[in-house]
Amino acid sequence: MTNNTILSLPVDYNSTLTLISTATTTTSLKICSVSLQYKFIEHIVYLYFMSPLCLIGLILNVINLIVFSDRSFKNLTFKYLRLVAFVDCITCILVFIYCITNYTRPHTLSDKYFRIWYLVNVYFPLANITAGCNVLLTLTVTIERLVSVRWPMEKQRLFSSNRVLITLMICFLFPILANSVNFLVYKVGECNNLALTSIARTRAYEFFGMAKEFLLRLIPICILIFSNCLLLSTVRTANLKFKPQKKPLQLTTKQTTVLLQPSLNGCDTISITKYISESQSQTDNLLSTSSLSGELTVPIHDLQRNTSIPMSASSRMHTRKQQQERQLTIMLIWLSTLYLCGQIPMLFAYPGFIFKDTSKPSYKYYALVVNVLELTTYLANFFIYVRFTTQFQLVFRTKIKKVFFCFATNS
Template identity: 75%
Template sequence: MNNNIILSSTVLSVDYNLTLKTTSTTTIGISNSIKNCNVSLQYKFIEHIVYLYIMSPLCLTGLVLNVINLIVFSDRSFKNLTFKYLRLIAFVDCITCILVFIYCITNYTRPHTLNDKYFRIWYLVNVYFPLANITAACNVLLTLTVTIERLVSVRWPMEKQRLFSTNRIYLTLIVCFLFPILANSINFLVYTVGECNNLALTSIARTKGYEYFGMCKEILLRFIPICILICSNFLLLSTVRAANKKFKSYKKPLQSIAKTPIITTTICVPSVGNGCDTTPISKYLSESQSQTDTLLSRSSFSCESTIPIGIKRKRPSFPIRLFHKMYSKKQQQERQLTIMLVWLSTLYLCGQIPMLFAYPNFVFKDTSKPSYKYYAVVVNLLELTTYLANFFIYIRFTSQFQQVFRIKIQRILFCFKNNQ
């Protein structure tokens, strides 16, 4: 979630005009300073409704669904590298949902005391703003990594073993987590709790260097990954379409062969003794009659006939029906996984692309205008929805996820009944 937007919308607009009552035991100087302090937080009524009553339940729902994703993907049957990346994405989404939920509760409800307000601003400055930016950047890089991994798997399968070796996988994960941490570490120094426990900018945030650094960070951690993700998605879509056409053309002859009845012709061949041995020869009706006649003409129905030297007995080949079944199942799993990644990355782009236009001074020159705040509410709500929608994509497009999820639910229900 673009926390620059949330932060800007938090510190602007209207307040509830609550003041802190002072006691007669305080000194005159302290009493006068406290009287001038406003305990309330400043936000618009629409922000109060959306963040507190809509986004808070969505955060809890997203947390539950991502915990389910973690449990399902932790099953031993998910050995594919793609599922390991998806497990990490679910873990990062869990942290994001927790951070956003606490933010909505603390920053869009009324504080009753000055200490209460201090805790809310302290959480915003020292916890939510830096950590939520880190998890958002990790989510971007992990989504990009899993999309590229799937693209290589379906488009250049012979190169996957080399490109995604164990050492390179660990190096990629280090970059996906370490780079966002280093890039967003400066966010711990941007804001502070100021006078009257209000949000205040530090001297670092007022410099030109920080402004340029923020633009470079936005380009590296959002704009470039989104562009690469769009290109990867187009390549995945074209690869899936080409693979579907090829699979359909290959599937028809396999099905015709698999459904063809088998004729067993018994041919009498000489044995080592004087008796006759019979060897069954399986032929398909799809072959021409001339080939069958030629084969039969090489062997005599008389026990005196001999087998030509050039003909050798061969073991029965692997059953074509079993091969067709295994091949179809494997291809179906790969198609499901690829289509699922296409939907996953497309949905993620729908939440991330609007964030590019919400960056301060990019489209909206004045972030204090109501139009910017309304746009921020819509964009933040849209992005949060993508975090919880992943579960529905998994269960819709992956039969393996459905089976494991069903087994996990049955086990939980069985244990619950036994405990009763």
């Protein structure tokens, strides 16, 4: 029998087998158990710890959706992050219902049927689909940021509108097609217990599950690690180049004498003394060039003022844009690193990879830790956005103020 990891919450197949065997032994007595088998620690963690985490994650990802829907977020990176927040919202809803339905006691057989039906036909296939979409979207947004900072001249060509559309179709359609077979793996069996279909017992399905894990988890994680290392290297190199330029402008002045050549009307050479800043060397060059040609026809202080103002405004705009790009890159590094912290341990939770026998308590305790860690990544994205993106902070505060203003006005 093939064991499958269901996103962040693997099904306790051994408990399910216990239910089936119990129902089989009591078939002659026509007695069916309505209880679901799970350990006490699983009941506590899934119901009283992970359920609130799902609600918090749902609220925070809805906030992410609202903020990223603002018109000021025109960058392609934010459009990808908006889709990541949308997928995370669906995942939080699925996991929350799973925790409520599978770790509380059903009252009747009909109640138990609904819980097993949801597990078989809704949670198991859809959770795997959202997991695949999440990893592909995270990989796509990381590569987009890597191209933006390392090969900016190629971004327009590599991320054209048509290619972006094709990429998004792959990010959603490929997980749907790869996980569509999950609708045929389990069924509601005798006494409303979880039962395997004939497809799940075949050798072909076992190889299919391994190939799917390889394509939708292992390869994207390896590419994500490599891309993240390149981003870290780029940021470090930029910091080394940026440090010498971060010296504050010295306001010390120096006395400069500009000698004007005799003009055409025969006037004598005039010595003009002025005080200028160290940062206005371009103005000096312009003045010296004009003086040599004898074409200085405007007052020096007017020329200095008209030249320095546009240059300082352009410099401020360029510095602000560089700062935004740097914040966005650092944010993506933290985002992908956090995602890897939840996905890499899940690789070792795949049945047969490290844990040969998934019925042992060690596997169940490891699954609890991995599940909590992975679910935490869904709600931690909000705090990364707030911490590393000034634009997100400003839009979030503005929308919060509007909500409180409307509430105060209505009350």
